[in-house]
Amino acid sequence: MLGSGLGLVLAVLIASAGAARAEPQGDATESVKRGAAGYRVCSSCHSLQPGVHLSGPSLAGLWGQKAGSLEGYGRYTKALKAADVVWDADGLNAWLADPQALVPGTTMTLRGIADDQARADLIAFLRMAMAEGGVETVVKAGLIAERTAAGQIPPNLSTLGADFRISAIRHCRDAYYIAMESGTELPIWETNVRIKVDTSRRGPKKGAPVLMRSGMAGDRVSVVFSSLSELKETLVESCGPRSGAETR
Numbered sequence: 001m002l003g004s005g006l007g008l009v010l011a012v013l014i015a016s017a018g019a020a021r022a023e024p025q026g027d028a029t030e031s032v033k034r035g036a037a038g039y040r041v042c043s044s045c046h047s048l049q050p051g052v053h054l055s056g057p058s059l060a061g062l063w064g065q066k067a068g069s070l071e072g073y074g075r076y077t078k079a080l081k082a083a084d085v086v087w088d089a090d091g092l093n094a095w096l097a098d099p100q101a102l103v104p105g106t107t108m109t110l111r112g113i114a115d116d117q118a119r120a121d122l123i124a125f126l127r128m129a130m131a132e133g134g135v136e137t138v139v140k141a142g143l144i145a146e147r148t149a150a151g152q153i154p155p156n157l158s159t160l161g162a163d164f165r166i167s168a169i170r171h172c173r174d175a176y177y178i179a180m181e182s183g184t185e186l187p188i189w190e191t192n193v194r195i196k197v198d199t200s201r202r203g204p205k206k207g208a209p210v211l212m213r214s215g216m217a218g219d220r221v222s223v224v225f226s227s228l229s230e231l232k233e234t235l236v237e238s239c240g241p242r243s244g245a246e247t248r
């Protein structure tokens with residue numbers, strides 16, 4: 001009797017100590033505001049819109065949920081799925097301090113937020129943002145912009161015009177020769193070309209792979225196909241002048 005009573009007291013003490021660690025210091029409103037500013041780094045990989053999964057899963061409605069439990073996100077690591085962690089103040093505090101330490105092998109590459117106050121501020125914001133319907137609350141309150149809430153969604157490639165569309169592409173020696181629908185053929189060093197597939201609704205249209213420029217100097221490009229089979233059919237090894245383009 002006495003033993004279990006003491007156990008209960010200890011459990012309560014430990015629980016409240018845990019909560020205190022993640023509790024923001026000072027004015028709660030200021031804390032949430034600072035947390036909202038800090039959330040910007042998260043938005044490069046996460047959306048707060050329900051069901052919108054970027055590189056990381058949507059964070060909508062995850063407050064109080066078990067780690068790795070969203071049905072619609074197929075890229076969880078086994079480690080995160082198996083982790084005995086709940087996304088409340090304590091769980092998030094440990095996760096954001098050092099994701100790799102809490103869940104060894106996780107693919108969330110964030111280095112961790114060492115500053116206790118910065119973590120507490122961020123968690124104060126996440127408590128609102130990750131609640132059911134949280135995205136509306138935080139956008140209406142002016143805490144973050146709608147586009148930050150949406151996350152950094154890649155550009156919509158399905159609506160790009162002929163200037164971006166590729167008619168043929170061949171590889172020869174150390175370069176890709178990319179024939180555009182507009183008629184020009186661009187020779188680009190192979191190391192500067194990223195070959196990608198985007199199967200989402202915002203990906204390129206079937207049969208219309210696109211060329212996107214990136215990198216500071218604009219000398220890097222991404223070639224994006226609508227499917228892997230299209231990529232396999234389109235890429236050929238050929239040193240004949242414009243051979244790919246002429247077959248079209």
Ligand code: HEC
Pocket residue numbers: 039041042043044045046055056057059062066067068069070075076077079080081087096105106107108109110126
């Ligand atoms: C570079 C991309 C990236 C950044 C930046 C990032 N995350 Fe993540 N996050 C991920 C990935 C990927 C996963 C899934 C990890 C896994 O399955 O192991 C994840 C998982 C999570 C989860 C668990 C979700 C679930 O369904 O269990 C939470 C919570 C989370 N991140 C919060 C944050 C917060 C808050 C920030 C900002 C401080 C942040 N993340 C920054 C990529 C990122």
